[in-house]
Structure formats: structure tokens, C-alpha cells
Amino acid sequence: MPCCCVPHCVRRGGHLIPKDSSVREKWIIAIKRIDPVNKQKLWTPGPGAVVCRAHFTQQDYHISPATGNLMRLNKDAVPSVFDFKKARPCRRRLTKYYKEPSTPKSVTKDPPVTGTVFLHVHDIQREETVESVVPITVTPNNTEKSYESSNSAIPEQYIAHSNTQPTLNPLQMYHSNDEAMKYYTSFDNYSHFKFFFNTLGPSAYELNYSCWTLNPEEHLFLALMKLRQAKEDFELSIMFGISKQTAGRIFKTWLNFLYYQLKDLEVWPSCETVKQTMPLDFKKKFPTTRVILDATEIPIQKPTDLLAQSATFSSYKNRNTLKTIIGCSPSGLVSYVSDTYGGRATDRQIMERSELLSNPDMLHPGDSIMADRGIMVQDLFATKGVFVNTPHLMKSRSQLDPKEVIQDRRVASKRVHIERIIGLAKTFKILKKELDISRIPDTHKIIFVCFMICNFRNSIVDQYA
Structure with missing residues (x-):
């Protein structure tokens, strides 16, 4: 991306100097740049010379629906925003003997197209500073001829790009x-x-x-x-x-x-807060529930290292993934996000290392956890007096008892809340797109931020759920 050709401007990119001779001449005079070889004439821009958008006003642009409502530069626009007094020298022009140039004098406005143009010259590339009145004779024939020859070398793609530069982010x-x-x-x-x-x-x-x-x-x-x-x-x-x-x-x-x-936000709610915000039907059927747990997996690119391939391969997804366990309160608040592990790790292995087991202040005797049947950790929480509410297993039986079927349906109707929360978080497409290998160290931060942002949105769990 070329540097702006305005003296002392260090910005990059912008609008190519137009081909039209009259507008081009106004641009060159407004820029006030002197030819580095011949100090007696103005600088002649090359085919790639650009003026950045900082030197134009909002009135110099218009919105064009044909280009997707992008801001386009007016054909007769001339750069008019300059700050030579506070400007810094371009880094690529600094020399060992460079001295801070003196403040340039103002340019006479509205120069005639023909005749003699007078302006104060300011040298920005040499050690010395030149301030003198230099006459520049401009004739229509010579100007048009020289501009035509210089514009013939400008590629078409640069000309088209010069008027499609957006001014608003x-x-x-x-x-x-x-x-x-x-x-x-x-x-x-x-x-x-x-x-x-x-x-x-x-x-x-x-x-x-x-x-x-x-x-x-x-x-x-x-x-x-x-x-x-x-x-x-x-x-x-x-x-x-x-x-x-x-x-x-x-x-x-x-x-x-x-x-x-x-x-730093305290997202783990107290037992009293959970009971106050618990939906009515949930409180009627499972009043002791503190958190609903479920696992989710994020796809990643296949690592080149064989050990990493083995550690991240998920037999459930049949691809390389990273796994984490998410927990939400009965009211739909994301209250727990575990560390991230390779897709090969089981739900039980993640729970064994989770803060739910190691931190005694999170769960108390008499509390209960609701989870999928894949999270079989009843024995881990039994010593703490915490009940794990999961669907029943067949255990070599041909069918479940009628009471177990009814209970499993009730659990499934409430456990669906965590699946809806995970679906809401995965509207952040970075969690669904295959992550690059370079992003793997930041995967836990990405997952955590996406799920925490869900807490700033309206709850998807109805108060009567």
C-alpha cells in the first residue's frame, strides 16, 4: 500500500491522482510538493501516487447505491485538509542531516489555469529550507499533453479503486x-x-x-x-x-x-439467587438443581504432530476437536465454563479436574446437578452429598420401567435449556468454523468470551419453563 504523497503525511493508501487535466492540476497545486530534482517547478506525480482520505472533507464524498452504499469520491473533489504546521516528516525521507523545516507560508487560492502561478516553495527533502517565490508558467496545450502522457501509464484497476475507498468504518x-x-x-x-x-x-x-x-x-x-x-x-x-x-x-x-x-465477574449464583430466579415449573419438579451441565466440541484443523492428532481426535465427531463442559443455572445464566481439553478426553475426565469438585464453596450437601447420561459422575459427587440427575441406563434390560420413562422425560424437558444455551453461543461462527492451529492456545479464551457474552442478552428460558 503506497504512502500518501502529501508532504509530511505518514498515512498509507488513499485516492489516486485523477486523470482529468484540470482536476489533476488543482490536486498538484493543493499538495504543494516540489520536484526533488528541479526546485523551480512542482512535483510531477507518478502512476501510483495517492492522497489519503484524511485530506478530504465529508462534502467531497457521495453515497453510491451501485457499489453497495459505499462512499465514493466526487469527480471534482480537491484535497483541502492540510496541517503542515503540526505534520511530521515521512519516515522514509528522514536523512542523517535532516533538520525540522520551518513553517511554510500559505498558498494563494484559486490559481489561474493559464498564465503564471505564484506560490511559496518549501523543500522537505534537503537539509536547507528554501522560501522563495517561484513563477510557474502553465499553458493548456503543454499541460494537457504532459498529463495525457503520464496518465497513459496508470493501470485501470488503480483508477477504479481510487473512487471506491470508504470513508466510514x-x-x-x-x-x-x-x-x-x-x-x-x-x-x-x-x-x-x-x-x-x-x-x-x-x-x-x-x-x-x-x-x-x-x-x-x-x-x-x-x-x-x-x-x-x-x-x-x-x-x-x-x-x-x-x-x-x-x-x-x-x-x-x-x-x-x-x-x-x-x-472477574461473579457468574456463579448463590443458592438463594438460583431459587429466586428459578422458573416455576422447574422449581416444582427439580427444586434443588444448582446447575445443568453438558459438553460441547469445537472443530480444529488437523495437527501435524501425531500425538496432538491422537489427543484431539473425537470418536463422537469423527474429527479433531477441542472439548469443554458448559453449565447454566435453571434460569438460563451461563454460570460455569470448564477448561478446554482435546476431543479424546471423556466427560468424566474433565469433571474429575473441574472446579465443581475442587472448590467446596460451589456446591453444598443437598444440591443437585442435572446432566446428560454421558456425564456419569454420581460417585464423584456422592461424597459431597450432591445428587447427579441423569437419564436412566438400560443395564442389560429390554426396556425401562414406566416410572423411569416418565422421570427421564421430565429431566430431558429441563435439560434442553443447556442445549439451547450452547446453540445460542454457537451463533458466534468462530465456534463452528474449523479453527486454525495458531488459534488453539486461545481456544479457551474464545469459548469463554462467547458464552459470557450470552449473559448480556435476554434470557431464552421462560419464567414458566
Whole structure:
């Protein structure tokens, strides 16, 4: 991506200088750049010279429905936003003997097309500073001829791209579109998104990284787009007008920030809170239930290491996965997310290492757990006085007793809540798309953040369920 040709501007990318001779001449005069070889004339732009969008105003753009409502540059627009006094020299032009140039004088406005153009010249590439009045004679014939010869070398793809550069990032474009906000972030509207951002606290403005083109709200929007729609860093870089590496760093930083901020929240409810928020029918049939458990698996790319292949291969999914156990309260609050293990690990092995067993403050005697029949851990919790409510097994019988069938149906009708929670979390497509090997160290953080964000949405469990 080429650097902006405006003196002292260090931004990259932008609009190619137009081919039209009259507009092209206005651009060259407005830029105030002197030819590095011949100081007596203005600089002649090459075929790839660009002016970044920071030098244009909002009035220089219009919305074109033909290109998907993207902002397009007006054909007669001329760059007019310059800040030469506070500008920094371009890094690639720094030399060993460089000195800070003096403040350039203002350019005379509305120069004539023919005749003599006077402007104050400012040298930015040499050690010395030149401030003199230089006459430049412009004739229509010579100008048109020289512009035609220089424009003939401009590739067509660059000319088409110069007028399709967006001026607004996705958050600025969609903050008033509730449907788009829910599609990209899972939040109902911008106010809902803003509420979630405010819960992260003022530390969101103090993260130890820099991206001056976007503010913290836009950084969060980028991270949520990555989680929600599983977009690649390259696509995000195009949408937000940044580099691919910057998009990757923003997502990595905000993933860690969201993980540690949300982990500090006390999501495990007390016994009194569970009873107060428990749905009426649930309280009638299973009043002692503290948590509903189920396992979920996330697909990953096949590792190259044989031991890693063996540890992550799931016989249930018949592919390489990572497994974790999710728990929710009877009211639908995600209250527990276990550590992440390879797909080969059984549910019992994960439960043996879970905090539900090691932390005595989470479950008390008389409490009960509701789980699938695959989580057979009754013996592990029996010593704590905690009952595990699972469907009955056949145990070499031809059929279950009528009472057991009725009980299993009641358990299944309530245990479905955790399956609905997992389905809601997997609307974040990053949990359904095959994760790259490089993302495996961050898989637990991704899973945790996606499930915790579900707690900021309306509960999917009805109060009479």
C-alpha cells in the first residue's frame, strides 16, 4: 500500500491522482510538493501516487447505491485538509542531516489555469529550507499533453479503486441499523452494544497498544465481528482501513482483555439467587438443581504432530476437536465454563479436574446437578452429598420401567435449556468454523468470551419453563 504523497503525511493508501487535466492540476497545486530534482517547478506525480482520505472533507464524498452504499469520491473533489504546521516528516525521507523545516507560508487560492502561478516553495527533502517565490508558467496545450502522457501509464484497476475507498468504518455505518448490529455483534442495537462496552470499565481506554485510526469502541466492534462472523484479518483490514497485522493485533489484545474482564465477574449464583430466579415449573419438579451441565466440541484443523492428532481426535465427531463442559443455572445464566481439553478426553475426565469438585464453596450437601447420561459422575459427587440427575441406563434390560420413562422425560424437558444455551453461543461462527492451529492456545479464551457474552442478552428460558 503506497504512502500518501502529501508532504509530511505518514498515512498509507488513499485516492489516486485523477486523470482529468484540470482536476489533476488543482490536486498538484493543493499538495504543494516540489520536484526533488528541479526546485523551480512542482512535483510531477507518478502512476501510483495517492492522497489519503484524511485530506478530504465529508462534502467531497457521495453515497453510491451501485457499489453497495459505499462512499465514493466526487469527480471534482480537491484535497483541502492540510496541517503542515503540526505534520511530521515521512519516515522514509528522514536523512542523517535532516533538520525540522520551518513553517511554510500559505498558498494563494484559486490559481489561474493559464498564465503564471505564484506560490511559496518549501523543500522537505534537503537539509536547507528554501522560501522563495517561484513563477510557474502553465499553458493548456503543454499541460494537457504532459498529463495525457503520464496518465497513459496508470493501470485501470488503480483508477477504479481510487473512487471506491470508504470513508466510514463499519461501526459508523451500522450504528443506527439494529439488524446489522445484531448480525455483527449479537447485541440488539447500538445502545445494547454501548452498555456492554461500558461494563468493561475505563481500562478499555488504557490498553497497551496503539491504533490511532480507530477508537476503543471500534476496536471492540472489530473483535466482535471476528467472533460473530469468523472473518479473516485481511477482510477486517479492508473494512476498517487498517493493515492486516494491525487487525490481528487488535483482536488478540481485545480477546485477552475481554477474557480477564469477564472472568472477574461473579457468574456463579448463590443458592438463594438460583431459587429466586428459578422458573416455576422447574422449581416444582427439580427444586434443588444448582446447575445443568453438558459438553460441547469445537472443530480444529488437523495437527501435524501425531500425538496432538491422537489427543484431539473425537470418536463422537469423527474429527479433531477441542472439548469443554458448559453449565447454566435453571434460569438460563451461563454460570460455569470448564477448561478446554482435546476431543479424546471423556466427560468424566474433565469433571474429575473441574472446579465443581475442587472448590467446596460451589456446591453444598443437598444440591443437585442435572446432566446428560454421558456425564456419569454420581460417585464423584456422592461424597459431597450432591445428587447427579441423569437419564436412566438400560443395564442389560429390554426396556425401562414406566416410572423411569416418565422421570427421564421430565429431566430431558429441563435439560434442553443447556442445549439451547450452547446453540445460542454457537451463533458466534468462530465456534463452528474449523479453527486454525495458531488459534488453539486461545481456544479457551474464545469459548469463554462467547458464552459470557450470552449473559448480556435476554434470557431464552421462560419464567414458566
